[in-house]
Amino acid sequence: MPQGSFGRIVAFNDFLGGYEDITWAASSVDLGGGLYIVSVNEGSIQKVVDEPGGVIQLLTDTGDNDNVAITSSPLQPADGGVALEARIKVADDMSNTALFVGFSETLAQNTPVMPAEFDTTTMTYNGSGGIAGFSYDSDATTNDFRFCAGDGGAATAGAGNGTAASQTITADEWYLIRVEIDVNGTARGWISHDTNEEFKLVATFKEAVTPGDNFYPVVMCENRTGAALEFEIDYVFAEGWRDWSVG
Secondary structure, three states, rough: OOOOOEEEEEEEOOOOOOOEEEEEEEEEEEEEOOEEEEEEOOEEEEEOOOOOOEEEEEEOOOOOOOOEEEEOOOOOOOOOEEEEEEEEOOOOOHEEEEEEEEEEEEOOOOOOOOOOOEEEEEEEEEEOOOOEEEEEOOOOOOOEEEEEEEEEEEEOOOOOOOOOOOOOOOOOOOOEEEEEEEEOOOOEEEEEEOOOOOOEEEEEOOOOOOOOOEEEEEEEEEEEOOOOOEEEEEEEEEEEOOOOOOO
């Protein structure tokens, strides 16, 4: 039985506030709403004023593999399930970009590594922990978002190289992504891109991760060439449940 009134845990930001021309160093920066950023090398934060509804731009540094990740404190699926939803786009160059939206047990707080990467036709699961989310990587032979899941550097049974979302990849267009992990570790991923398109369920991987592990919600962009990327975010929502156990 819960001991209090606030079992549901939510991190959310619609980025309606002021984020004008802030340069961050290679350390965490608080965005408000329970969210913060970590990165490889510095970058800048700007408010996008030519689009409605609150949009923030995270401009990465200029080196190959420089990145930025929005995250929060970790959440545990076993406590009641977890969910992450984000509306994102790269405004300038999808042909030299890697993205990840999902959950990762491993996320270095000073030099974050892309949880999953896709090169040519092969998905690589980085880190020693569980992963469930959408990977986009312009190093692929065919560019697409792929829903993937793995643990300990290997794919979850049935996940392999991920399931392609069959999206038309275009710069400066919004992609809406949702990832859920149930209390038993089953992971599901939805995506929407076209105007008025409802969420499409891309894949479900049963018992994809260990539900008693802690997972960072991750919305991440990484350079695939020596140039900065204009990573824009409309909103980020992450949800989990409190562990009421003693100790």
